[in-house]
Amino acid sequence: MQLISRLLVALALIAFPMIALAQEASAPAELDAHEIATHTIEAFDKGQYQIGAALFVVLVAGLIRMGAVKLPGKLGEAAASKWGGRVIAIVVAQGGAIVTAMAAGKKITPGLIMAGLIAGWLGSGMRSQAPGRKRKAKAAAAPAVAALLVAAFGLQLTGCAAVYDNARRAQGVASRTVKAAGQAWEKYDQARLDQIKAETPNGAERTKRILEYANGEHADVVKVLNTAAKAIDAIDRLLDGVEAASKKNIAAALAAAAGAVDAVVDMLTKLGIKLPSEVL
Amino acid sequence: MINATEALEAAKLFGKIALTAAEAILKWATASAEERKAMVAAAQADTQELVDWHAGFEERAQERVTKALKEAAEDAGGTEP
Numbered sequence: 001m002q003l004i005s006r007l008l009v010a011l012a013l014i015a016f017p018m019i020a021l022a023q024e025a026s027a028p029a030e031l032d033a034h035e036i037a038t039h040t041i042e043a044f045d046k047g048q049y050q051i052g053a054a055l056f057v058v059l060v061a062g063l064i065r066m067g068a069v070k071l072p073g074k075l076g077e078a079a080a081s082k083w084g085g086r087v088i089a090i091v092v093a094q095g096g097a098i099v100t101a102m103a104a105g106k107k108i109t110p111g112l113i114m115a116g117l118i119a120g121w122l123g124s125g126m127r128s129q130a131p132g133r134k135r136k137a138k139a140a141a142a143p144a145v146a147a148l149l150v151a152a153f154g155l156q157l158t159g160c161a162a163v164y165d166n167a168r169r170a171q172g173v174a175s176r177t178v179k180a181a182g183q184a185w186e187k188y189d190q191a192r193l194d195q196i197k198a199e200t201p202n203g204a205e206r207t208k209r210i211l212e213y214a215n216g217e218h219a220d221v222v223k224v225l226n227t228a229a230k231a232i233d234a235i236d237r238l239l240d241g242v243e244a245a246s247k248k249n250i251a252a253a254l255a256a257a258a259g260a261v262d263a264v265v266d267m268l269t270k271l272g273i274k275l276p277s278e279v280l
Numbered sequence: 281m282i283n284a285t286e287a288l289e290a291a292k293l294f295g296k297i298a299l300t301a302a303e304a305i306l307k308w309a310t311a312s313a314e315e316r317k318a319m320v321a322a323a324q325a326d327t328q329e330l331v332d333w334h335a336g337f338e339e340r341a342q343e344r345v346t347k348a349l350k351e352a353a354e355d356a357g358g359t360e361p
Contacts, residue, residue, distance in 0.1 A: 186340065
């Protein structure tokens with residue numbers, strides 16, 4: 001079995017550059033993001049986790065290459081170059097595939113890694129068919145949401161002190177985000193009320209419009225912001241009594257806060273409120 | 281059952297998470313014990329600021345609406361609703 005695995009790896013090591021060269025020589029890989037996403041779901045639905053993970057690599061690599069997932073700093077600049085971009089997309093996406101397989105409780109096999117590499121290469125040539133590519137990624141791009149989910153994932157994997165500190169840091173990022181978003185909304189809220197006043201000189205008519213606004217959109221945002229602030233506070237209380245709280249509870253609280261922060265950013269983005277740079 | 285669009289969004293989020301995790305791990309691994317302590321303290325301070333801001337959040341929201349309603353009632357020449 002070990003021999004077969006080694007042979008497969010050797011074969012893949014030879015095949016991979018050949019496929020890559022052949023691909024570069026011919027037309028660049030033009031894969032459709034929607035199509036790949038559909039196949040990925042089908043594979044996971046059928047329990048074909050390795051195929052699903054490899055296809056997922058195609059997606060992530062393609063999205064990085066297309067700029068739908070932005071790499072920070074110099075990595076971002078390198079990603080814009082032809083070869084550098086491909087290498088970075090593959091490395092990042094390969095990491096994603098491994099984590100996906102681990103999360104699905106699957107063994108990391110040489111086959112999976114090689115499939116991931118080849119798929120990553122194909123994905124890095126994916127064409128821009130992702131819906132909404134040009135619109136600004138809203139909640140999915142919020143660093144606070146990502147930080148909270150990373151912290152939750154870390155807690156599920158290990159229980160070392162650094163993971164608890166990371167949870168605390170994620171909570172700090174989320175706190176800054178919610179406060180900044182809340183302050184932006186408070187300004188917007190006052191501006192909306194001023195606008196109603198300017199547009200409706202008639203007092204009785206204005207009262208009706210203010211009540212409609214207060215019981216509708218205004219109340220919805222208050223509720224979403226309250227939920228997020230309370231969710232973050234809940235993490236604080238769990239971390240303060242870390243010995244009493246289980247890892248599972250803290251991870252659940254972090255995931256709940258991620259959802260709540262996501263809802264805040266989503267709602268404010270829909271309302272067209274310009275959020276501070278630290279939020280997006 | 282999720283659709284392709286949701287899967288694409290998930291992939292974007294996953295990419296972002298992978299990057300954030302790598303960044304966090306690197307930052308943590310290269311920090312000294314004192315720096316780590318400072319990071320945690322800063323995070324706690326941020327959370328306290330949120331708690332302080334949120335303490336009067338609902339009251340401030342209600343006050344803005346009440347003030348607007350009062351002005352409208354005055355303009356209507358009647359009593360406050």
